[in-house]
Amino acid sequence: MADMRLIVAGAGGRMGRALVRAIAETGDAVLAGALEAPGSELIGKDAAVLAGLPASGIEVSADLWSLSANADGILDFTVPAATIANVAVAAERGLVHVIGTTGLSASDMAVIRSVTSRTAVVQSGNMSLGVNLLAALVKRMAQSLDESFDIEILEMHHRAKIDAPSGTALMLGQAAADGRKIGLDERAVRGRDGLTGARKAGDIGFASLRGGSVSGDHSVIFAGPYERITLSHHAEDRMIFAHGALKAAKWARGKAPGLYSMADVLGLGV
Numbered sequence: 001m002a003d004m005r006l007i008v009a010g011a012g013g014r015m016g017r018a019l020v021r022a023i024a025e026t027g028d029a030v031l032a033g034a035l036e037a038p039g040s041e042l043i044g045k046d047a048a049v050l051a052g053l054p055a056s057g058i059e060v061s062a063d064l065w066s067l068s069a070n071a072d073g074i075l076d077f078t079v080p081a082a083t084i085a086n087v088a089v090a091a092e093r094g095l096v097h098v099i100g101t102t103g104l105s106a107s108d109m110a111v112i113r114s115v116t117s118r119t120a121v122v123q124s125g126n127m128s129l130g131v132n133l134l135a136a137l138v139k140r141m142a143q144s145l146d147e148s149f150d151i152e153i154l155e156m157h158h159r160a161k162i163d164a165p166s167g168t169a170l171m172l173g174q175a176a177a178d179g180r181k182i183g184l185d186e187r188a189v190r191g192r193d194g195l196t197g198a199r200k201a202g203d204i205g206f207a208s209l210r211g212g213s214v215s216g217d218h219s220v221i222f223a224g225p226y227e228r229i230t231l232s233h234h235a236e237d238r239m240i241f242a243h244g245a246l247k248a249a250k251w252a253r254g255k256a257p258g259l260y261s262m263a264d265v266l267g268l269g270v
């Protein structure tokens, strides 16, 4: 099979640059396009040079429709509005769409689901092997421990992150809720302040810290009577997310249209 031709959306961002490097490190994928928003000062710049590599001849563009005429997939780590705009083009062109963007609302997810009859989409708040394994463990723990164990999820990220709780924290919360067979929306407590009253049994709490250059730390705490279990993951380099996204794109190539998760890609069966 020919090398997979991939467009990186948000090519000038932290993840975009990591993705361009990840593509350069693998043998069976090539960078076919680099996307940034119209008006970005990066338009026309060489995407590989932005990523700290030798020039590739792939210049940053704001025109996904033209770029996608000769591509197989798009790796999208941008902002929700951009991802939702890209979804329509990817579906029209039949491109594999790997969505790493977080902060997606319920209505954004409904738009994404609406195109999955036309193309393969892999969407996950975290593309690393470690976090997806962690999610499977959290679900298992939540199945085993009853509501006498309070579940609290703590995350810390770099100072530039714009959404909270992180996509990963929400994914871990969903895994805990699935394990307990409860709805996350009904039981999530997202940040506490002031005279909150006592914690309700069965709630799933979230707390977010921001600062420095932290790539992504997540802990799920099961706090029971006189004992506490903490499961943690520490991302030490965002290349783990980039390589995960690349793996997802290659896995989804030729798959039937549908919405897939990283658990599907990694064969974790959760």
Ligand SMILES: NC(=O)C1=CN([C@@H]2O[C@H](COP(=O)(O)OP(=O)(O)OC[C@H]3O[C@@H](n4cnc5c(N)ncnc54)[C@H](OP(=O)(O)O)[C@@H]3O)[C@@H](O)[C@H]2O)C=CC1
Binding pocket: 009, 010, 011, 012, 013, 014, 015, 016, 035, 036, 037, 038, 040, 077, 078, 079, 081, 082, 099, 100, 101, 102, 103, 124, 125, 126, 127, 128, 167, 238, 241
């Ligand atoms: N699922 C996962 O494994 C991971 C997910 N993420 C998520 O990925 C997203 C990006 O993170 P990060 O790279 O740190 O953020 P950055 O802000 O560094 O990068 C986002 C990039 O997208 C660009 N952008 C904005 N609008 C558009 C548009 N309309 N078209 C194309 N590009 C656009 C931004 O440009 P400008 O700066 O000009 O606005 C910027 O270059 C976040 O939602 C983050 O949470 C991050 C790591 C792992």
Ligand SMILES: O=C(O)C1=N[C@H](C(=O)O)C[C@H](O)C1
Binding pocket: 102, 125, 126, 157, 158, 161, 165, 166, 167, 168, 169, 215, 216, 217
């Ligand atoms: O913005 C980030 O940096 C990250 N975002 C994702 C999230 O919201 O969970 C994944 C990772 O933690 C890094």
